[in-house]
Amino acid sequence: MKHNQLKTGAVISYLNLLIGNIIPFIYTPIMLRLLGQAEYGLYGIAQSIMGYIGLLNFGIGGAIVRYLAKYRAEGNKKQEERVAGLFIKIYSVICCLILVAGFLFAANIQIYSRSLTNSELETLRKLVTLMTLNTAVFLPFSVFSSIVLAHERYIFNKLVGLLSGIVAPLLNLALLYCGFGSVGLVVSSTVLNFATYSIYTVYAVKKLQIRPRFGKTEPGILWEILGFSSFVFLASIVDVLYWSTDKLIIGWAIGSVATAVYNIGASFNTYVTSLSTAISGLLVPRLTEMAVKDASEEQFTAIFIKVGRLQFIFVSFIVSAFVAFGRQFIALWAGAGYEKSYYVALLTMIPVTIPLIQNTGLNILYALNKHKFRSIVYACIAVLNVGLTVWWVDDYGIIGAAMATCIAYVLGNILIINWYYYKYIGLDIPLFWRNILKMSPVMLIMGTTWWLILDQIHINSWLVFFALATVYTIMYLPLAYRFMMNQYERDMVMVPVQKILRKLHLMR
Secondary structure (H helix, E strand, O other), rough: OHHHHHHHHHHHHHHHHHHHHHHHHHHHHHHHHOOOHHHHHHHHHHHHHHHHHHHHHHHOOOHHHHHHHHHHHHOOOHHHHHHHHHHHHHHHHHHHHHHHHHHHHOOOHHHHOOOHHHHHHHHHHHHHHHHHHHHHHHHHHHHHHHHHHHOOHHHHHHHHHHHHHHHHHHHHHHHHOOHHHHHHHHHHHHHHHHHHHHHHHHHHHHHOOOOOOOOOOOOOOHHHHHHHHHHHHHHHHHHHEEEHHHHHHHHHHHHHHHHHHHHHHHHHHHHHHHHHHHHHHHHHHHHHHHHHHHHHHHHHHHHHHHHHHHHHHHHHHHHHHHHHHHHHHHHOOOOOOOOOOHHHHHHHHHHHHHHHHHHHHHHHHHHHOOHOOOOOOHHHHHHHHHHHHHHHHHHHHHHHHHHHHHHHHHHHHHHHHHHHHHHHHHOOOOHHHHHHHHHHHHHHHHHHHHHHHHHOOOOHHHHHHHHHHHHHHHHHHHHHHHHHOOOHHHHHHHHHHHHHHHHHHHHH
């Protein structure tokens, strides 16, 4: 049951990611035409403001699934319901803080008067106010979606996400066509939040029979949760600092054009990250259960390597394809003047792929409540990144900033963290890397060979681009099947295919 839920949930996750990456190519140009560049910019500013206000979550979200899964693994339903009630109470307090912060910002929106007109300031004030209400009202209900995930109902959870990912752009476009503008996008988000959180709440209460209780919980549990969340909160702050500061420094030192070029290159991290975390995010309840039952280091190593290999298969394909096709893709997608974005993307994307194929290790740290060291390391490399960027940006421009990010990431999130996994968590890191190195030749040979081929070809249309990308994929997949996958991974591919073929044969 658990295995099927996990495997099917992973499949739906990647289907969700596929749809989520295809839809923007169709939806975004239409939205921009209906919304207009200026108002789209206002919507982006409002989203950025809410991103910072969202830090008032204080990292509590990272603790919910862990503690719910902990009591479920212990078979203590009463305590699970009480801790669910405790999280709702905590989120209710956070809601008040979000409302205060959001309304204060909306009341002082004049700080943007240097660059925005009075009508734009009024629109921005409306957006921030509506987004604040949206965030605050629905935050406590997110506990019910965590209950569903803690009970490992991956299929249901991912199906809801898949449907909302399809409905959201359709609802957005409908409201834009009706003339609601950027406010319509917020209204659309509110309607969708109401629908999805209602579904999660009904499912948790009716299907899972979990009803939050608001009585007393275990002594000290609140302080334990806050202690656990404090380092998650630190990681969230550092994450914003690490990935946002470069753009601020580049804008200050060079200008807005350079910032735009850098931003295009750095944005590809998002796509690679989403592909990698689709599987590992499903493992939090299982890893927590293993921690509660005192699983051995060998058991944690086995799941660390198993998931890491699966992630590497996907990530290596994406990275090698970008190495080969990235220059041509950026030229077609972003246009002239963004040539340096390719090198920014390589410098920021390639080192990030290592922590991504090892992000099960981060979930193991959460399950064992040993994530503090990682948060401290991440904070240190964020400061190092800022220092190196300030030092190099004048002499080397955006490439210097990207190189600073690359060096800081390699030092902290690869070298130091791998040492910590091996020395203090007991994961067999040498065995992990032996697995990955054996899988790497396909990625290296394909990426390098096609880079050299495409360097001699001028691609001036999407038709030619996708035709060549299709040829690349057709060549890559059988090589990956033959030289990268073990028998378990091959079975994951072939068993569903064989089932489909049998059904088609029976239908004849």
